[in-house]
Amino acid sequence: MSPPPASDAALIARVVVSDDRHAFSELVRRHQSAVRATLRKLTSGNLALADDLAQETFLLAYRNLKSFRQEARFSTWLYRIAYNAFLADARRIKEVQLPEDTDADDLAAAESSPAGGVARSAALAIDLERAMSVLSDAERAAIVQCYHNDLTHEEAAIVLGCPVGTVKTHVLRAKEKLRTRLGAWAPTR
Amino acid sequence: MQNTQPQHTEPDDWLEQALRAEGAASRSDYIADDGFSASVMARLPVALTAPAWRRPAVALLWLGAGIAALLAVPGLFDDTFRNAVAMIVGRRFGVADIAVLLGLLSAATWASLIYAARAE
Numbered sequence: 001m002s003p004p005p006a007s008d009a010a011l012i013a014r015v016v017v018s019d020d021r022h023a024f025s026e027l028v029r030r031h032q033s034a035v036r037a038t039l040r041k042l043t044s045g046n047l048a049l050a051d052d053l054a055q056e057t058f059l060l061a062y063r064n065l066k067s068f069r070q071e072a073r074f075s076t077w078l079y080r081i082a083y084n085a086f087l088a089d090a091r092r093i094k095e096v097q098l099p100e101d102t103d104a105d106d107l108a109a110a111e112s113s114p115a116g117g118v119a120r121s122a123a124l125a126i127d128l129e130r131a132m133s134v135l136s137d138a139e140r141a142a143i144v145q146c147y148h149n150d151l152t153h154e155e156a157a158i159v160l161g162c163p164v165g166t167v168k169t170h171v172l173r174a175k176e177k178l179r180t181r182l183g184a185w186a187p188t189r
Numbered sequence: 190m191q192n193t194q195p196q197h198t199e200p201d202d203w204l205e206q207a208l209r210a211e212g213a214a215s216r217s218d219y220i221a222d223d224g225f226s227a228s229v230m231a232r233l234p235v236a237l238t239a240p241a242w243r244r245p246a247v248a249l250l251w252l253g254a255g256i257a258a259l260l261a262v263p264g265l266f267d268d269t270f271r272n273a274v275a276m277i278v279g280r281r282f283g284v285a286d287i288a289v290l291l292g293l294l295s296a297a298t299w300a301s302l303i304y305a306a307r308a309e
Contacts, residue, residue, distance in 0.1 A: 019236055028229050033220040041215070051225065058229045125211050147212035179204050187203055 008074040016066055024065075028058050031075055034149070035082050041144040042086045044133045053089060057082040072158055079149060079159040083141055090137055124185055131181040135174050138162075142170035245302040252298060256291065 006014075006026070014023035035057055039050035060081050061068075068077055132140055138160070145156035146167070153171075157164045179186070259265070270287060 021230065021233065021236070024233070025226055025230050028226040029222060032222060032225050032229075034216075036220050036225070037215055037218070054225070055229050055232065059232055062233055124207050125214065128207055128211055143208065147208045148215050150212060150216065175204055175208075178208075182204065182207075185203065185207070 009070060012065060012068060012070075012074065015062070024062055027061075027074070031078055032058075034075060035078055038079055038144055038149060039082055039086060041132070041148055042083070042137075042141060044140075045129070049089070053082065053085045056085045060085065072155065075149075076151065076155050076159055079145065079151075080161065083145075083159055084161075086141075087137065124182075127182055127185065128178070131178050134177055134181055139170045139174035139177070142167050143174045146171055242302060242305045245298065245305050249298050249302060252294070 006023070008027065008030070011020075011023040011027050014020035015027070032054065036050055036054045039053045039057070040047060043050045043053070057078060061078055064081075068074070132143065135143065141160055142156060145151045145159050146153065149156075149159075151159065153164050153167050156167045160167060259270070267284075274287075
């Protein structure tokens with residue numbers, strides 16, 4: 001029987017105490033998917049940029065691992081570094097990608113297709129993805145942390161470095177914008 | 190601190206459901222590593238760890254310096270060492286005993302040094 005995998009805390013201790021590169025490699029393998037997925041959402045699907053920022057995130061994590069106090073989950077700490085890397089890059093580039101129009105045609109096509117409900121969900125997911133780009137960076141980040149990373153408002157506040165109330169406000173505003181943008185998807189009563 | 194999950198005000202909020210479904214789908218989509226971890230590891234700064242034999246070597250140097258300092262003032266060395274040993278074992282040592290003890294100590298230090306160098 002193989003031994004149980006080492007916890008994040010044990011791996012971190014090995015990196016901090018003896019600069020164990022294998023332990024850090026395991027941490028990277030364990031969290032790369034979540035960090036890259038988060039950055040893909042934050043960069044509105046720019047895969048190359050997201051992966052560059054993800055690499056930057058892990059390099060910064062390695063350099064600053066001694067300052068990780070284990071008060072939050074390691075993944076939360078990584079999300080925070082990733083978000084800061086994204087913000088730094090966004091400030092540098094200030095690139096605004098205009099969203100494509102949300103099509104009521106997509107909805108009509110989906111509903112008229114034979115697959116019905118599944119097609120509708122898939123089309124909504126695509127439109128939701130597109131609509132995310134109308135949000136401000138802060139609003140998108142709040143949605144990504146609360147829904148995609150399934151963090152509590154408190155954890156999201158740690159990641160985003162702002163008060164819990166601000167996170168709630170960003171989420172509410174984001175949802176209002178999305179609701180307006182995706183109005184065609186609202187069920188008719 | 191009380192945790193609060195993101196909440197929606199309307200139970201049938203279609204947007205809330207869509208966001209939750211989208212979030213769950215994205216969490217379940219594992220992004221294959223495809224060399225990502227390896228490229229991160231390749232970019233880590235070069236390890237600046239000291240060689241394993243450095244500690245015993247430094248210890249040996251300090252020991253040597255200490256002995257040299259004590260030998261430079263023989264009276265102090267003799268009095269301090271004899272009295273210290275006498276206090277611990279309850280009998281006084283002669284110069285020959287002290288020499289044997291120092292010899293053993295040096296041998297042990299050298300053995301540690303050689304072992305550490307070989308282990309590395």
